[in-house]
Amino acid sequence: xxxxxxxxxxxxxxxxxxxxxxxxxxxxxxxxxxxxxxxxxxxxxxxxxxxxxxxxxxxxxxxxxxxxxxxxxxxxxxxxxxxxxxxxxxxxxxxxxxxxxxxxxxxx
Numbered sequence: 001x002x003x004x005x006x007x008x009x010x011x012x013x014x015x016x017x018x019x020x021x022x023x024x025x026x027x028x029x030x031x032x033x034x035x036x037x038x039x040x041x042x043x044x045x046x047x048x049x050x051x052x053x054x055x056x057x058x059x060x061x062x063x064x065x066x067x068x069x070x071x072x073x074x075x076x077x078x079x080x081x082x083x084x085x086x087x088x089x090x091x092x093x094x095x096x097x098x099x100x101x102x103x104x105x106x107x108x
Contacts, residue, residue, distance in 0.1 A: 002083065003082045003083045003086065004081070004082075004083050006068075006072055006082075007072055007075060007076055007081075007082060010069060010072045010073060010076060011076050014073065014076075021073060021076070021077050022073075024074060024077050024078065027070055027073050027074050027077065028074065030070050031067065031070040031071060031074065034063065034066040034067045034070055035067055037058075037063045037066070038060070038063045038064055038067060040055065041055065041058050041060050041063060042060075045060070
């Protein structure tokens with residue numbers, strides 16, 4: 001599936017099953033909450049915090065998909081074509097960072 005297709009699928013789902021989009025500020029709060037859930041799993045599973053028994057069954061991929069879903073909702077609500085935005089962002093990184101990481105002694 002392309003990013004464009006994902007945006008269309010989310011929009012179709014929201015306008016049928018979901019009834020309507022939550023407002024942008026509500027979705028921003030939800031996005032923050034979902035990122036926090038990803039951070040919790042990462043800190044406990046891959047970081048130095050011990051993983052609680054109640055966290056061991058949490059699906060990292062599902063939590064990342066929740067982040068992507070809400071991000072797509074926000075893009076749809078604000079008229080952002082994520083394919084175009086991602087391509088511009090990649091171009092910016094290729095110009096700005098073309099030598100930055102190669103010359104970073106910390107990465108060698």
